[in-house]
Each structure stands twice: as C-alpha cells, then as structure tokens.
Amino acid sequence: MPLQxxxxxxxILQHRQRQRDPLKLSLYAxxxxxxxxxxxxxxxxYRVLQGKSRLNSIQAEWNKIEPKVTAAQKRADExxxxxxxxxxxxxxxxxxxxxxxxxxxxxxxxxxNIQITSLEGVIEDDKGLxxxxxxxxxxxxxxxxxAEDFRQMLLEQVGKEQPTVKVEFKTLExxxxxxxxxxxxxxxxxxxxxxxxEPFPKxxxxxxxxxxxxxxxxxx
Amino acid sequence: xxxxxxxxxxxxGLGLIALLYVYFSFFLGPLNKSRDAVxxxxxxxxxxxxxxxxxxxxxxxLEESAHSATVRYDALRALxxxxxxxxxxxxxxxxxxxTHQIDKGTTRLETNSACKEKELADxxxxxxxxxxxxxxxxxxxxxxxxxxxxxxxxxxxxxRIYAATDDPEMQKAxxxxxxxxxxx
Numbered sequence: 001m002p003l004q005x006x007x008x009x010x011x012i013l014q015h016r017q018r019q020r021d022p023l024k025l026s027l028y029a030x031x032x033x034x035x036x037x038x039x040x041x042x043x044x045x046y047r048v049l050q051g052k053s054r055l056n057s058i059q060a061e062w063n064k065i066e067p068k069v070t071a072a073q074k075r076a077d078e079x080x081x082x083x084x085x086x087x088x089x090x091x092x093x094x095x096x097x098x099x100x101x102x103x104x105x106x107x108x109x110x111x112x113n114i115q116i117t118s119l120e121g122v123i124e125d126d127k128g129l130x131x132x133x134x135x136x137x138x139x140x141x142x143x144x145x146x147a148e149d150f151r152q153m154l155l156e157q158v159g160k161e162q163p164t165v166k167v168e169f170k171t172l173e174x175x176x177x178x179x180x181x182x183x184x185x186x187x188x189x190x191x192x193x194x195x196x197x198e199p200f201p202k203x204x205x206x207x208x209x210x211x212x213x214x215x216x217x218x219x220x
Numbered sequence: 221x222x223x224x225x226x227x228x229x230x231x232x233g234l235g236l237i238a239l240l241y242v243y244f245s246f247f248l249g250p251l252n253k254s255r256d257a258v259x260x261x262x263x264x265x266x267x268x269x270x271x272x273x274x275x276x277x278x279x280x281x282l283e284e285s286a287h288s289a290t291v292r293y294d295a296l297r298a299l300x301x302x303x304x305x306x307x308x309x310x311x312x313x314x315x316x317x318x319t320h321q322i323d324k325g326t327t328r329l330e331t332n333s334a335c336k337e338k339e340l341a342d343x344x345x346x347x348x349x350x351x352x353x354x355x356x357x358x359x360x361x362x363x364x365x366x367x368x369x370x371x372x373x374x375x376x377x378x379x380r381i382y383a384a385t386d387d388p389e390m391q392k393a394x395x396x397x398x399x400x401x402x403x404x
Contacts, residue, residue: 021225026232033236037243044251051258058265062272069272072279079279079286084339086289089296089373092400096375099395100365103381107361118382125377135382 095200097123097130105157106134113139113181114150132195133170139179143189147172151193158195165197299373300402305332305346309399313350320363325352335400343400347377352393354384360393373400 006012018024099121110116114136121132134154138147147169155167171192178185301308310327317325330347352360360381367374378396 026229030232030236030239034239037240037248041243041247041251044248044255048251048255048258051255051262055258055262055265058262058269062265062269065269065272065276069275072272072276076275076279076282079282079290081339082293083286083289085342086293086296088337088339089343089400090292092375093372096368096372098365098368099376099379100361100368103361103364107357119380121379123375123377 097199101161102132102158105161106154109150109153109157111146111150113146113186115139128198128200130195130197130199134193134195135191136193137175137179137188137190139181139186139188141186143174143187144172147189147191147193150191154193154195158197162197162199164199164201165195167193167195170194296373297402299371300404302404305329305344305399305401309346309348309401313348316367317350317352317363320366321359322352322355322363324354325350327351330396340400342403344403346399346401348397348399350395350397354387354390355393356389357381357391360391364395367397371399374398 102121103119106116106119116134116136118135119132120135121130123130136147136150138144138150140146151167151169155165158165158167169191171190173190175188175190177188179188180186306329309329313327314325317323327348327350330349332344332346335341335343335345355363364376368376375398376395377398379393380395381391381393384390384392
C-alpha cells in the first residue's frame with residue numbers, strides 16, 4: 001500500500017472545526033427557531049384577522065337582527081299582556097252571577113196565594129257566595145204549609161242550576177190579618193226566606209262556558 | 221470546547237431565553253389575547269343571534285295564537301267609550317232603561333278604584349247605584365236580563381226589589397252594578 005501524505009491535513013481539520021463550531025451551529029438553530037416563531041406569529045395573526053372579519057360579518061348580522069328582536073320582544077310582551085288581560089276579563093265575565101235567571105226562578109215559584117214584598121240579593125265576592133232574602137206573605141187555610149211549599153219549590157227550581165243552594169226560613173209567623181184569595185178569606189203568615197248559594201266555589205272553578213241570562217216571563 | 225466558546229454558548233442560551241420570553245409575552249401573547257377576545261365575542265353574538273331568531277319565531281307564533289285574544293281584547297276595550305265614565309254611563313243607562321218602559325231612574329257613581337289584578341292595570345272598577353223608584357217587575361226582569369247579556373263587563377253586586385207603597389202594581393228597585401272600564 002503506497003504511503004499517502006496529506007499535506008492539507010491541518011487546513012482540513014481547521015475547516016472541520018469551523019464547520020462544527022457550536023456557536024455557529026447554535027446561530028443556525030436560532031435563525032431556524034426565529035423563522036419558525038415568525039411563521040407561527042404570522043399564522044396566528046392571520047387567524048386573528050380571519051376571526052375579526054368573521055366577527056364583523058356576525059356583528060353586521062346582529063345589527064340587522066337586533067331591531068327586529070327588540071320589536072319582537074316588545075310585541076311578545078304586549079301580546080302576553082293582552083292575553084293576560086283577556087284571561088282576567090274572561091274570568092271576571094265567566095264568574096258573574098246572573099240575577100235575571102234567579103228572578104225568573106223566583107217568579108215561577110210565586111203562586112197566587114204568595115206575595116213577595118221584598119227581595120234583597122247580595123254577592124260576596126271574597127267568599128264567592130250569593131245570598132238572597134225574600135220577605136213575603138203566604139195566605140191560605142194553612143198559610144205555614146203554603147210558605148213551606150214556596151220554600152220547597154224555590155229550592156227545587158234554583159237547585160236545578162245551583163246544586164249548592166240552601167233555602168231556609170229565617171222567619172215564619174202567623175199574622176192576625178186575613179186576605180181574600182179566590183173569593184174566600186184566608187189566614188196569612190209572614191215569612192222570610194233566605195237563599196244561599198255558592199255558584200263559583202273557590203276550590204274548583206268550573207271551566208268557562210257560555211252562560212246567558214234569560215228574560216223573565218212571569219210577574220210576581 | 222474552550223472557555224471562550226462555553227461563555228458564548230451560555231450567553232447565546234440567555235439570549236434565546238430572552239428572545240422566547242419577548243416573543244411569547246410581547247408578540248404572541250397579545251395576539252392570542254386578541255384572538256380569544258374575538259372568539260368570545262363571536263360566541264356571544266352567535267348565542268344572541270340564535271336566541272333572537274328563536275324569540276322572533278316564538279313571537280310570530282304567539283302573534284298567530286293570540287289573534288283571537290287580541291280580537292276579543294279590542295272588542296272588550298271598545299265597550300268603554302271615550303271620556304269620563306261618569307259622563308257617558310248614566311245617560312246610557314237612562315236610555316237603556318227607557319227602552320224597557322222604565323222611565324224613572326237615576327244612576328250615580330258610588331266608588332271607583334283601580335283593579336287589584338296586575339293584568340288589569342289599565343282598567344278601573346266602577347260601582348254604580350241604579351235607583352228605580354217605579355218599575356214593573358216583568359220589565360225590570362227583562363231589563364236586568366238584557367243588561368247582563370249585553371254588558372259582559374257589568375255585574376250586579378246588590379239588588380233590592382220591594383213593593384211600592386203608593387202603587388201596588390209597581391215595585392221599587394235599587395241595584396249596585398260593578399263595571400270594569402278601560403282607562404282611556
């Protein structure tokens with residue numbers, strides 16, 4: 001094997017050493033890192049700009065919707081108010097007590113030997129009670145039984161529509177006076193009848209129904 | 221590596237740390253912050269838009285379903301004419317009663333107050349005393365029936381009918397009517 005002389009050995013070594021210079025290598029690494037960081041920065045900046053442009057378009061959309069939604073909310077509030085008011089008014093209307101119907105029932109029960117001298121009715125809204133007081137005179141051979149017949153008939157008539165009705169005597173007393181009924185003189189009795197009913201019980205309010213009062217036909 | 225190179229490397233390392241710190245704190249940090257803020261704003265606006273769209277469609281549906289209620293509300297409101305009730309209610313009652321052959325009658329206001337229900341904040345409750353010194357029972361019954369049927373916001377709270385001493389054919393009647401009237 002021939003002997004080879006490398007006369008550039010030192011120069012090559014120096015060149016290699018220069019190439020492996022850690023300072024130089026780290027400088028390259030720093031430049032590469034810097035470039036990476038710069039790319040990352042630019043990418044992030046691009047995404048921010050993209051986000052801002054998206055935000056602008058969404059903001060524009062919101063600016064279009066906002067007046068509509070404000071108007072819709074206002075209208076919805078108004079409509080809810082109207083619905084609430086209508087329901088409250090309907091509740092008031094549906095829980096009215098119709099006196100005409102009651103007067104008609106009373107008129108049906110008044111026979112020729114009964115005279116009602118006074119009728120007083122009151123609605124107690126807080127208790128949901130309706131009370132009526134009828135003051136009258138019954139005439140007949142047995143005026144007390146005539147008055148009792150009237151009470152029973154009234155209970156039956158009013159009870160058809162008001163199952164909770166109570167018709168009771170408050171007073172029933174014989175009078176000394178006599179009256180002419182059908183050509184003959186009859187003895188009389190004074191009576192006071194109270195009618196109590198609960199047309200709209202507080203616990204179970206009936207569902208709204210059409211309820212119309214009918215005109216009266218008979219005269220007391 | 222000689223001492224000089226180690227020193228340079230150490231300084232280079234410090235420089236790198238400083239560079240990274242500056243990069244993350246003063247460059248990338250604010251950018252990320254801004255991006256997060258934008259994302260949050262987008263999310264917020266998107267939520268607002270979706271709820272708003274839902275609300276708009278809900279209001280449209282409500283508008284459809286509330287049609288009958290609005291018609292009814294307008295009809296009930298139309299029962300209250302313009303002006304003070306004391307100015308129009310008594311003459312209206314007088315005219316109404318005269319159509320039922322009850323010519324003598326006075327209507328006076330007993331009380332008026334705001335309705336207790338919060339839904340009826342725009343409505344007032346008026347109590348009227350209607351005094352009929354001479355009324356035939358049949359005519360009175362018919363009048364009361366028609367009054368109750370044609371005035372849904374009127375309710376008779378008290379009623380007193382008694383025999384007139386001067387005329388046995390006629391009765392005297394006094395009733396208290398409560399009306400709900402829209403505040404114009």
